[in-house]
Every structure is written in structure tokens, then in C-alpha cells.
Amino acid sequence: MQFDLITLFPDFFESPLRYGVVARAILRGALTVRTHHLRGYTGDRHQTTDDRPYGGGEGMVMKIEPLYRALAGIAGAAERSVRAGAPDPARVILLSAQGRLFDQAMARRLAGYRQLVLICGRYEGVDERVAEHLADEEISIGNFVLTGGELAAAVLLDAVARLLPGVLGDAQSALNESFSLPEPAAAPLDCPHYTRPPEFNGWPVPQILLQGDHQAIRDWRARAAWDKTRRLRPDLCPAKPDE
Numbered sequence: 001m002q003f004d005l006i007t008l009f010p011d012f013f014e015s016p017l018r019y020g021v022v023a024r025a026i027l028r029g030a031l032t033v034r035t036h037h038l039r040g041y042t043g044d045r046h047q048t049t050d051d052r053p054y055g056g057g058e059g060m061v062m063k064i065e066p067l068y069r070a071l072a073g074i075a076g077a078a079e080r081s082v083r084a085g086a087p088d089p090a091r092v093i094l095l096s097a098q099g100r101l102f103d104q105a106m107a108r109r110l111a112g113y114r115q116l117v118l119i120c121g122r123y124e125g126v127d128e129r130v131a132e133h134l135a136d137e138e139i140s141i142g143n144f145v146l147t148g149g150e151l152a153a154a155v156l157l158d159a160v161a162r163l164l165p166g167v168l169g170d171a172q173s174a175l176n177e178s179f180s181l182p183e184p185a186a187a188p189l190d191c192p193h194y195t196r197p198p199e200f201n202g203w204p205v206p207q208i209l210l211q212g213d214h215q216a217i218r219d220w221r222a223r224a225a226w227d228k229t230r231r232l233r234p235d236l237c238p239a240k241p242d243e
Contacts, residue, residue, distance in 0.1 A: 059124025120149030
């Protein structure tokens, strides 16, 4: 899979791409990530990427022209009219606070594309014509406002990349975790996990996990996952969960 990141701060991604699972996926060739400095697609000597909003108001708005040129310059990610006829078009995503809320189901869907182009917004926002005519979808990683889309892009990249074949050491890791719902009656959140030592500072590991009864452990984990979901994320629980 290929990620293309359109940003005013390409150096921001040096650290997220250098460590962990994503870095290993890049080394193995399972993942390609390219950054594109937006100022390189401007048409004036000042490399202007933003301007005052029409109608007045605070802040500055990112201009459409540099983003249009950037998308046209990325292979497989020209304007919508061109991409619509491509056999395997890129998916263009605008990161913004106004977008649809990103979740695990969305990550799984996006993992099915061969190329994702992420536009990192800045300032007061992006000219709405980008969302209307150039981007395929607008995504937010939460109900809060960031200073820019780079953090959101790094989060989305990580969540999608770990779902690609061969990226995780154990493919089951992406199935048996929070929000993956391997079974219809499973809790949205993963169960609690413990490791050695069996007791630390007077805090013991639940005895049932130490006794070797695998069915009892599976039953305990199912109950514990629902308990944790009700305690931490009651908004994810049905009125009477079928456990």
C-alpha cells in the first residue's frame, strides 16, 4: 500500500515513520510513504498556501490552487474527473475537525485501497471546494481541534497500516482486540491482560488466569471485557448486553 501525505511540515513525519510496526513495514516493502511539501506546488515567489476568508472572520484559510496542483502531481490522484475513470483510483482524504469520525471499521475499509492520499489541513481550515470537489471523504480522529492535520494523518496511517497483510507479527493480533468484534456477542473493548509476576506490590493477577482451564479463561475474558466496556465506555454498551 502507498500513502501520500500532503503537508506544510513534511519533517513532522520523520519520527512516526522511523519506529515500530510502521517502520518495519516500510523496510519490508509492505508499505510505501511519500511526503509532499505543499509549498512546492504554489505559483508565487512567496509560496503562499493560505489567504483571508471571504466574508471576514478570524484566521486564515488554506488555498485550493496548491492542493489542486499537488493532487494532480501525485500519480493516481489527479482531480476527481480523472480519478473516476482510473481502474484503481487513489482514495483522497482530507483530515479536518469537521469530518466523519474515524473508527476501526473505517480503518479496515481504507486498508482495502492500494493508495491513500492524506491532505493535512492547517490554519482556520481548508477552502471548502477541496472537500467538495477534490477529496473523496473528510475524516476527523475525534471531537476536538488540533493545530494541524499532521497528527491526525499519523494516527490514521498507523491504524490502517497495521491491518495490512504481513505488517503485524501475528495476524490474529488485529482480530482479537478492541473494536474488532470477532464474534457478534463480543464486547467492543478488549479484555484486561496480565503478565508476570503473578503478584506485584500486593496486586495479584486473577487466579483463574493461572489455573490452565482454557474454557474458564475464555469465559472470564468475555465477562471481563464487558465489565471493562461498561465501566470505561458505557456509550458502547447496549441496554442489556447478551453475554
